[in-house]
Amino acid sequence: MVGITSYGAYVPLYRLSREAIARGGRGEKAICNFDEDSITMAAAAAIDCLTGIDRQTVDGLYFATTTSPYKEKSGATIVAMAADLKQEALTADFAHSLRAGTSAFMSAIDAVKAGSAKKVLVTASDCRLGLPGTAYEQNFGDGAGALLIGDSNVIATIEASYSVYSEIMDVWRAEGDTFIRSWEDRFTTTHGYLAVVGEAVSGLLKKTGLKPGDFAKVVLYTPDARRSADLAKKLGFDVKTQLQDPFFNDIGSTGTALPLMLLAAALEEAKAGDRILMASYGNGSDAFVLQVTDQIKKIKARRGMKGHLASKKVIDDYKQYLIWRGILPIEPRKETAAFISAPALWRERDANLRFHGVKCQVCGTIQYPPQRVCTKCHAKDQFEPYRLADKKAKIFTFSMDYITYPVLERPVVNVTIDFEGGGRALLYLTDREADQVKCGLPVEMSFRKLFVKSGIHNYFWKAVPLRT
């Protein structure tokens, strides 16, 4: 029996009020902090999804996005490292279509069915840009979803699927484009979204012999505030009771990630026996029938959609958003001679990306970064790896720098933190308000991007105040 064995989500802490973008805008959209991108969000969702799961048992990670920071270079491998998966895991990037999330989901199901993997972690993440002043800018939100596919302890089985493809220029982004291009709404809606998702859902119902009334929830991708409701109604679903809330006024349309995030939200509310229909969109549609099992009761508590939705900081500074996304230029860093070394990045990958410290096998002292000689007992080369990414910590001391880089984050908050269970690290504190920083503040770890230099996106871990 193949199906979903765990779910996770990530919604950035920051929400931009749509009113701040343009007068009359409704609700908020989730926006990445300056140090987040599709990869960091996917990593966060993956880690959320791995709550209570033995990492060693995960033998694949798929990463779906239309906004990978790299054109040539895997993002999945970075997400797999941040999620601390074993080296022999399958990894693959799914890209170029908003349907990439369900393409990855489908491939994971097939891989597990075929026996080439026992557990595959599917992540989907997006951070799309609409041109300032357009409805896309208002509609798009940032976020990530994750689903673990396996064949034991399944919380929702995959009963059937149905796919169609559709060649249409409705929304696209070509080489060199920063912002989405599109044809006019009346055309794209009629012959794109409504027609194509409708076709996939109808096809699926016909194939399975199921009727709209047989479903507890219908999870639909939506490009804007009301399109999924229009579609659900047209297909014979009751919008109020059956349609999964797309959280449009909380997050916005998160592209590739949206179907997975909404499915995670549906699973949070689901009970054994519920049937769920999920359909994506993007040059076609993948539709699925899922059946919730009684394993759903055993799933361990996690932040998920609910937790992430509840934990937020609304900003009403549109300029801040434009700066964070690089749309509005700011004072660049002065000429520097510093360079980043690919051999060093490679050498330090376990320390930097997996956030592995070491534990001395002689005296038990936990140390970060990894050492050759123990700082306490001076034993040489007698260490075992020690994972710090999931440890909570407290600020021991800090400084707030008003003149250093990155300019975006001034004051730059540097913290010395002590981990629960031992170990200390000096990190940046992000997603914080300067006036909340104090000695003793509880923090957790978050995978972030430090900077981009020579086309290298340098990822590392930062501390964030514990999200509640």
Next chain:
Amino acid sequence: MEGIKDKIAIVGMGCTQFGELWDKNHKDLVVDACYEAFEDAGIEPKDVQMAWYGSRETGFTGTQLASALKLEYIPISRVENFCAGGTDTFRNACYAVASGVCDIALAVGVEKCKDHYGGFCMDILDPFDRSMVEWELPPASQFALLATRYMHHYGWKYEDFKRILSMIDVKNHHNGTMSPKAQFHREITVEQAMNAPMISYPLGLFDACGVSDGSAAAIITTPEIAKKMRKDYILVRALALTNGAGQAIIQPEYNFISIPETVTAAEHAYKEAGITDPRREVDLAIVHDCFSITELMTMEDLQFSPRGKAPEDVEAGTFTLEGELPVNTDGGLKCFGHPLSASGLRMIYEVYKQMQGKAGERQLKKADVGLTHNVGGVCGFFNCTVALFGKP
């Protein structure tokens, strides 16, 4: 183990004007500092048998010194030990003379900080970690970590603690007005310091030292030779150097209310010099006040003040020119300026001049035992020197 006590004499010193010396390069500065030292010692450049050249971001290798002074094929080592580089340059020269491999050695430190944008080369040419995930090393933030924890540990309110730090700034600015070669010559008030723009919380503009160009040099020899050169040479009583091993960032026991590198270097230096009551026995101390908090903590780490009590001594005026133990009589790094590898030698220059009674307006009545102290680097990786000097 005999130690260095009384084996080395300083017979000549030079120090340039410190500041934003846009029209001089590092070789100009070296020439100015060294020729003052040669003249002071009454020797010619050709009398120098070995030399040590301290610089962090200003020129590579001993050839920079050789070509500036046209020293012909003598051995010159370049020394780099961050802000402790100047004193360490001097230390290496002393050990060479004490070993008997040469009679007259030159130690010179120089820095052209202001050729870098902003003055402090933020990109260390080789950071500790080439994958560049570590913090950058803005010094203010490093020392602010100490200030934050000190405040927290001893339960200080920000305003009250800031007032103490500001009193240190005011004292050093006052001393700087009497130091012609210093970068800044202007009195400030406690209110000015307290209300200055924040650099890195809790340290503001006046809590930070000047960033400068400059050079300082010393000619050293044995006491036997020194006696034939001049009467008022001064003797090295102790030289201590310690280096951190990353403890601050690895060990939760590292408390950020003290700099262990300083504590240990001071213990070694006092032992070598035979000093048992530093507060009574030391007449003046020129310490590394890169930030006001550094001077405050150093008062405790050098055993001048009991733990947690340095603020009381600051309030009591203990470390002013008229106080019980004058500290940073020449304005310190705060006002004299801080060309990294030159600073240690500038500190020795002040002790040397005070002991010879040539310190002008800021001359102390009693200057028989002098101490210099440098601490450079970042938390856990400090390089610290403590040196003691005395009269023959």
